[in-house]
Amino acid sequence: ETGVTQSPTHLIKTRGQQVTLRCSSQSGHNTVSWYQQALGQGPQFIFQYYREEENGRGNFPPRFSGLQFPNYSSELNVNALELDDSALYLCASSERRGPGNTIYFGEGSWLTVV
Amino acid sequence: AQRVTQPEKLLSVFKGAPVELKCNYSYSGSPELFWYVQYSRQRLQLLLRHISRESIKGFTADLNKGETSFHLKKPFAQEEDSAMYYCAQGYIFGTGTRLKVLA
Numbered sequence: 001e002t003g004v005t006q007s008p009t010h011l012i013k014t015r016g017q018q019v020t021l022r023c024s025s026q027s028g029h030n031t032v033s034w035y036q037q038a039l040g041q042g043p044q045f046i047f048q049y050y051r052e053e054e055n056g057r058g059n060f061p062p063r064f065s066g067l068q069f070p071n072y073s074s075e076l077n078v079n080a081l082e083l084d085d086s087a088l089y090l091c092a093s094s095e096r097r098g099p100g101n102t103i104y105f106g107e108g109s110w111l112t113v114v
Numbered sequence: 115a116q117r118v119t120q121p122e123k124l125l126s127v128f129k130g131a132p133v134e135l136k137c138n139y140s141y142s143g144s145p146e147l148f149w150y151v152q153y154s155r156q157r158l159q160l161l162l163r164h165i166s167r168e169s170i171k172g173f174t175a176d177l178n179k180g181e182t183s184f185h186l187k188k189p190f191a192q193e194e195d196s197a198m199y200y201c202a203q204g205y206i207f208g209t210g211t212r213l214k215v216l217a
Contacts, residue, residue, distance in 0.1 A: 004199050013121075033205070035207075039193075041209055042118075042120075042200050042202075042207035042208050042209045042211070043158070043200070044207070045207075048205070052213045058205065059115075085116075099146050099204025100146035100204065105157050105158040105159065106157065106161075107157045
């Protein structure tokens with residue numbers, strides 16, 4: 001069984017640029033969630049995708065967008081990067097959608113915005 | 115808005131002592147509560163969930179709807195329990211408590 005994998009592991013971007021982060025869900029999981037974790041904070045829910053549709057969104061502006069593909073892999077796109085976007089971005093997958101299901105995390109992508 | 119509160123950033127206990135990591139949630143409906151753990155250099159992973167009412171690695175968590183709490187407990191801490199612990203209600207995570215078990 002393959003776990004959740006994310007790429008890249010680290011990247012540095014300049015303020016105003018755009019970034020795409022990628023995630024492959026765990027085998028058999030059709031739901032992917034994305035979280036932002038700033039230093040010293042807990043993960044903050046960005047959004048969830050289920051069968052290629054957004055299935056819930058946290059308190060993040062529209063410049064945070066996502067995609068899910070037919071193989072259930074996913075992308076997180078962030079436009080017009082700001083310094084405060086510097087954080088660890090976690091992808092998590094689950095067998096079913098909804099907040100009551102156990103989620104399995106990837107190791108994350110560290111984004112630094114300079 | 116839903117909120118999960120973990121009042122302690124750091125909790126240090128001696129090996130063999132009891133541990134209680136506090137968690138309070140704000141939602142008044144039927145909560146979906148979890149404890150996640152992150153050991154050093156490992157990914158965040160599920161420790162336990164309230165609906166399964168099981169004990170994992172000696173940890174238990176009791177849901178108290180009256181106090182809106184879901185505290186994590188273990189009667190005798192082990193050094194390998196040292197980690198970061200996050201309480202979550204659905205998609206909402208607390209800020210975490212770092213547990214250090216001292217020899």
